[in-house]
Amino acid sequence: MATWCRSLFSNSSVSTVSEARSNGIDINNLNNFRFDGGVTVYDRQGATAEVIALESNCTQLVWDKEGDILAVLTDNNNVVTLWNSNNRSTKLLTINLGVNKTSIVGKHTKRITCGDFNEEDLLALGSEDQQITISRANGDQLYSYQCTGLPTDLQFHDTKLDVSQKSTRSVISVIITEQNLMLIQLHNPQGPVSLQFQARYGKIVQYRWCNDELIIIGFQFGYIASISTRDFEFGQEMFSIQDQRNCLSGLTVSAAFGKLFTTGDSGLKLRNLSNLAEASSIISVGGESTAFNGVEVTDDGVMVAANVDNQKLQIYLTRLPRLGAAYQNTVAYMSSLYEITVTCITNKDISAKLPLTFEPKIVAVGRRHLGIAVNNRAWYYVVSQNGQWLVMKRRIYDYRFTGIELQMEKEYMMSIWKMKFNSRYACLFGNGKLIAHEASTSFRITLMTKTFYYGNNDVYYECLL
Template sequence: MKRVFSLSERTHGQGQLKFCWQKTLGNYLVTTGSDNTVRIFDRHGESIEDISLPGLCTGIGWDKDGDTLAIICDKCSIVFLWDANVRRTHQVDSGFRDQLTFLLWSKVGPQLAVGTMKGNLLIYNHQSSRKVPIRGKHTKKITCGAWSKQNLLALGGEDKMLTINNAEGDIIRQMSLRSDPTEIQFSEMKMAERNPVGENTVSIIVGGKNLFLYNINDPENPVELAFQPKYGSIINYKWFGDGYIMIGFSHGFFVVISTHIKEIGQEIFQARNHKDNLANIAISAALNMCATAGDNCIKIHDLSDFKEMYAVITLEDERSISDINWTDDGQLLAVSSPRGGLHVYLTKLPILGAVYQSKLAYLTSLLEVTLQDSVQLEEPVTVSVDVEPSFLGIGPYHLAVGMNNRAWFYLLTDQGPTKLKDREYLGTVQSCKLNDEYASVYFEGKVNLHVVEGATVDMSDERETRLFPDKEHADQKITCHDITQEFLIYGTDAGGIFYFFMEDWQFVNEFRHVAGIRHIYPDSTGTRLIFIDDKSDAYVYNPVNDNIVEIPDFSTTTHGVLWDNSPSDKGVFITHDEESINTYVYCRESVKGMSSFITDSGYGNEPPNIYTSGSKLL
């Protein structure tokens, strides 16, 4: 797995640091340490903002949407709120005069819970700015807590008490514990019959040794689980799947248990992942993977089969690890060390690519595109780009990289790619296709055809750019597009297939189908075209005479179509879905007239990555 960036010990000074990813989007990484400063970085390691605090930070956390970051410290009663949308900080006075020790946003609402050294609690509604101070919620320091999906708040403190409260701070349940609680979580135990109330169980580490399960609906029968002494202390645990818990222990072990009443207490899986110690564990629901961190390495497992080791990351520049955490989408994994360093790894990369004949462009890191020629077998060339792209386009001489409503164009030369210019469009771009001179850019039901480098001497102004559909077809929405050396071709929701001849700068063909057009796949010349309509039927279209031939045995789950560009096999094309590749031959002239028939099928568990001549990664 590729390391994206690192922060050295100089970022916050020597000593342990806290960090957290922005909820949902994962665009920001927040860190804080011994220098009394909260630093906000983007996902590429670029500094966004520094927030100086009057004391040591005691808590950081994002609201459920990732819009607002809350910060508290040990030297004042103020809650600092940083708005990610406008990048401004404002302050909320808690009203308490003792040290703020704990904060946590609701999973489902605008509430922020703030606890203090003396056991006081503030419920702050960020939407209405209403503050509900509750003095004496606990008799000693509030140390941990969790919100449920039903907006209940569980709190634990040094008074060895567990309280379960509603969103207004009123106590619903409370009980005393045998030792200090840590790592409170809400989840749902596996029951013989599905309980409709949702997250019914509060889980707590008690005294670092036992896992305490408290069912809100059955408060008289809590369950306390003890583990083998050789495992050491419980460092952390995570709920996952249908009532399973993964537990990490200090001596390097991690254990998986079930909370089903018939299985409770039984170990489903156990392994010693780390020789000396285990520092923390993390789970990514998006990846269906878990990670354990210990010694100076991270080991990643598939949640479907813990015996399979997906990856091992060794931190050669660190002696030990203190914490790990994934972004919600599973793309990035952050790892911190006790010395104050932090490293971010890429664990999931979007599949993004484009092709022109034998040239291939594909994403190899968040800010890196690799170019290679599968026929010439030249050394791949990497291009560092300015943005994390959501679309790519490649032509004989150019590369397009873009996101949202903007695209950057590069000239491909023997000396390497050179940035030409960037361009903004009237909507969020969904795809970009290139030939040697023009770019066809599709966004929000429209296509913008424009020159890539600029007008040539003999080119009139009107031939530099054109927006489709024109006024005559303004009632139609473009659904798909492609470009060949001579034609811009697009399909519409009204069933239209249009051929625009760029040399004459006018339409030369229009075909009307009985249903809306969903996808088009022209061959390299545009003289044969396959389209899929809204009924999931597929046809081969001949623009010379407007004849169409239905493709037999066409799967409704087809992901794409690819024409064979070999001169000797012009009528050959394939279709593919997740399980199979089907080969067809299109005959324009036969004893039966025009026809298309299947010749072979290939099956496999993992289909290969296939690129169409229209630059789409299938």
């Protein structure tokens, strides 16, 4: 599984947070340590990108949806630290000033233990009073359910009922006293379903929704089980297997990658969601370490962070991003996170490599050019070639790549969505606009630029071929 691994160390306890996106370059898509006194942010090469100083102990880390801003919650619950990964700036947000508060006093008589919002801004809360309540954002209570024990790890999941995704069904899942899983379908008159499991499984450690029809649960004694949420088999256990030898410490799912990740005394294991019966990969702890203690994964499944002995993170790259370009018989592709290889498909011995200090988002290649782009910045390279004409049944050009030289670096007033080369131009497309740089006869990109607009401001270019 692992094509790349990096170990990060801390002298204190470690927690991991995976960013929602996994396509950042310098700062985005990071794995983070949580330890007393501050948060250390690491880039994808394992180097320290930023140290966020805190006045008190960190209790929770959360990325925003775009993966640009990291929110840090501390023991001082009235202040949230916001760190911007784009400009590496930090600001403090006081959450009890200038905010309209909605009172939910009376909803629960004891401490709230868990909660979650759904897409319709309904708030579900679980409490030590063994009650689960569902309320609107304005505080109006809609439903109340009695539990048989302490509710924890409550999750709201909106399932799609048809292909058009116009009809949805809200399902609440929550662990009860670490033994049962309670499923609540809103607007269902039949009430909640409480799932009990075999005693040999042990306590519930963690669970994850895989898709709209399946929940996977990890248990204390190394077992995993899948639960169906389809209407005709709602709450039924479909499959179970002993995944770890004696104990399971963590479980997470990447639906986009189609993988289940678990940690325990048998190591870090991967299973295909389409075939849970077989482990596709097993990674042992190794060295002087004793056990994996948890696992997190980016949404696309490219990077996996495993907690080792609560003092070390091991970051695994499961696969390289599918990024490349072709021009006639020349191909450019990512050979590692920070390397581009240019090669000839008719003779793979003809190739040149370009090491980078950042992860590219766009790659383009021409007869003698290589282009790389990230956000609004582009780099243009000349691929040096030596060759000669050989006379055979037909004339062919036998050449060798001798190197890749940076010719121009340019920043644009637009986000670059696509880049293409032809025999005359390097073309960029973004924000409904086309920009073309002319390539001279010496195969050097010039600053002669043509910008193409539509006459109508309401019409934009949508693609570049």
